[in-house]
Amino acid sequence: MIPFNKPYLTGKEAQYIEEAVRSGKISGNGMFTQKCQRFFEEKYGFKKVLLTTSCTDALEMCAILANIQPGDEVIVPSYTFVSTAIAFIRQGAKIVFADSEPDNPNIDVTKLEALITPKTKAIVPVHYAGVACDMDVIMALAEKYNLLVIEDAAQAIDSYYKGRPLGSIGHMAAFSFHETKNIIAGEGGMLTLNDDQFINRAEIIWEKGTNRAEFFRGEVNKYGWVDTGSSFLPSEIIAAFLWAQIENLENIQKKRLEHWHYYYEHLQRWAKKNSIKLPIVPEYATKNAHMFYLVCESLEQRTRLIKHLKDNSILSVFHYISLHSSPYYEMKHDGRSLLNSDAFTDRLVRLPMFYELDVDLVASKIIEL
Structure with a gap:
């Protein structure tokens, strides 16, 4: 795995x-x-x-x-x-x-x-x-x-x-x-x-x-x-x-950024074909390759992607559940709809990201889907 x-x-x-x-x-x-x-x-x-x-x-x-x-x-x-x-x-x-x-x-x-x-x-x-x-x-x-x-x-x-x-x-x-x-x-x-x-x-x-x-x-x-x-x-x-x-900060950052760019370059065509969005980095910002994520078209599509990767011995994860809808705070929230936050809750998936990652293998398995 x-x-x-x-x-x-x-x-x-x-x-x-x-x-x-x-x-x-x-x-x-x-x-x-x-x-x-x-x-x-x-x-x-x-x-x-x-x-x-x-x-x-x-x-x-x-x-x-x-x-x-x-x-x-x-x-x-x-x-x-x-x-x-x-x-x-x-x-x-x-x-x-x-x-x-x-x-x-x-x-x-x-x-x-x-x-x-x-x-x-x-x-x-x-x-x-x-x-x-x-x-x-x-x-x-x-x-x-x-x-x-x-x-x-x-x-x-x-x-x-x-x-x-x-x-x-x-x-x-x-x-x-x-x-x-x-x-x-x-x-x-x-x-x-x-x-x-x-x-x-x-x-x-x-x-x-x-x-x-x-x-x-x-x-x-x-x-x-x-x-x-x-x-x-x-x-x-x-x-x-x-x-x-x-x-070793400089060395660690160099390797992580290499992984990030590999994901971005090799998944672009596949993502476009499947209506999946890659990370956006505004002109005013840099990236530090802390993570690489995808935003799927739907919860069902994300579920299929996570299952496909797990079936191929690759662990990917979704991320936060919107705090305004959490059991602790939902009754204290003022009731406003936070549609974008909820969309990321349902659709965002994080791919493996670490120094010794075989990023080529992960990307190739994703493209198979």
Whole structure:
């Protein structure tokens, strides 16, 4: 069976984990944590980076930093993973779900302004498949209505919008290093901060509500409990694993992009013949080959494709079920139809994508259908 995903190991992960263990410091914010954070700050120009144990944790930190209160409204695309919404629900927010674009799963920016009310506090664009939302429109709305923009960049490492790294445009952003992502740490995530007003408090929230980070830098003579927070920082073992991946980021990206282009070039004629749509990358965006997906003509066609691939020992998967229709939130949703989000729920299928993939075999089996 060709799996949907296979974690790629560079060969240095175990070595760096052993180094972390032998250093005598395997709790958070040690040598490997700081190396990872410094790399992302220098390569992508983020003002401040804090590693977290997951992207969900990074989003929860964003919700705390945004000072979300019960009754505040947060605009979130319906076609996304549950973490995008639940981080703000835990702070008491009302989630206002936005529809996707007609031709790609990203948030439909033309319909955003109509969703903004005096209670709106933040917009959370999700860069689906590592392809940027139209951030100029989103940032202009945020400025007009005095809103925060929190980028859910879980899938968006090493991808750009008009030459700017994703995660560097909004006030803050969250990334994932889950084993299905381009670079991985098993679990793991990252908070990026692009507005100075959030940096000091973020470190406190990150360290269980204490000013411990300031203490270890010698900025205060003792530390204590000064704010809310949690144990959001990962262990050095996670950071050591991630550092081995970071060292190979360029190589990993090159290989994944080769797979992406192979799929695109070899499936075009077949897709057109079968009324299936390939991914669309707007002119303002780049792709990072996080995934390759197809949008089928119908649920039935998608079901046949998934079965055909499984019969040929290839695992493909559908993706999100629209959150506005989930058992948890359907009674809280305002009743608007989100037709594009529902269409992607029924029709989108993700093909295998990983470093060691035999992409030629997968593409050839698809074309047989």
